[in-house]
Amino acid sequence: MFSELAFNIFNKSIQKYHVKDDVYQDFENPFSKEDIEHLLYRKNWIDTVQWHYEDIIRNPDINPDDALVLKRKIDASNQDRTDLVEFIDSYFLKKYQTVDVKSDATINTESPAWAIDRLSILALKIYHMKEEATRVDASLEHREKCQAKLEVLLEQKNDLSLAIDQLISAIEHGDKYMKVYKQMKMYNDEELNPILRGNK
Template sequence: MISAIANKIFQRAIEDYHRHDDIDHPIENPYNSLSLEHLLYLKCWIDTVQWHMEDVVRNPDITPEEGLNWKRRIDKQNQIRTDTVEYIDSYYLQEYSDVRAKEHAHINTESPAWAIDRLSILALKIYHMNLEANRIDADQAHIASCKSKLDVLLEQRKDLSQSIDELLTDIAAGNKYMKVYKQMKMYNDPSLNPVLYKKTP
């Protein structure tokens, strides 16, 4: 099932990142560039980098100039994340291009790739909540709270993994079909963001 493969790859990407724990460390994707595995590793690496950017920008001692710089980097990273999700959906559109949808087939509330996006974020939450649940410098109330939250996250990953596998099985069988919409993030487009296109040259 794809969820088991994805969860394993996400864990590897997160662990690979934390060997250096450096936002600017170059990615070393171990998978064939034409494979789904390559996209999954890339997706989680992007998420991991953005996770740490979000930590940095919340530093109360950060200067306004530094904060603005990080905000712009986060915006850029978020666009790369969105593009990568759409690449994963393109993979699945090609994968199931020969499947004929049954007469009463229907679409899902989200595409496979956006569900996988949530699974990648869950992997990060689980990794970092596990760190918090095992901190030696935290009090017992903190540890207990984090362990309780970790249990919920693990259950959530189990449920989401099952849902993704069932969705892909339904698509392959023609019981559901994919219908993908581009995100069209208007604030990143100079022709659609009025602050940008109304700017005096």
């Protein structure tokens, strides 16, 4: 199942990141550029680094200049994340381009890649909630609360994985069809963001 493949790759990325646990560490992709695994690993690495950017920027004692630099990094990371989602959707569009779509086929509210994007974030939530549920310096009450949350996250992971695999299967068999729109983000575009346009 594709969801299992993706989740395992996400976990590899998360575990590799936490060897150094440093947002400035070098990135190396262990998968070939020709394979979907390459895109999945890269996607989760972006998510993992941004997860930790978001932790750092919430430090109430952060230097304002450092916070601004970090905000720009988060903006760039969001753009990279969107680009990777579109690359993953392109993989599915190409893979199923010859499918005979049924006349009564329906469209989904989100593309496969945006559902996979949610699975990547969920993998991060599960990893960090598991850390909290087993943190030896935390109170028993804290660990129990986090364990209960972890169990909900694991149930959500199972449900989302099933939904992703059902969606991909429906596309493969012509019961659903893909229609992908570019995100057309406006805030990074000098022609579309009036603040940037005014500073040109």
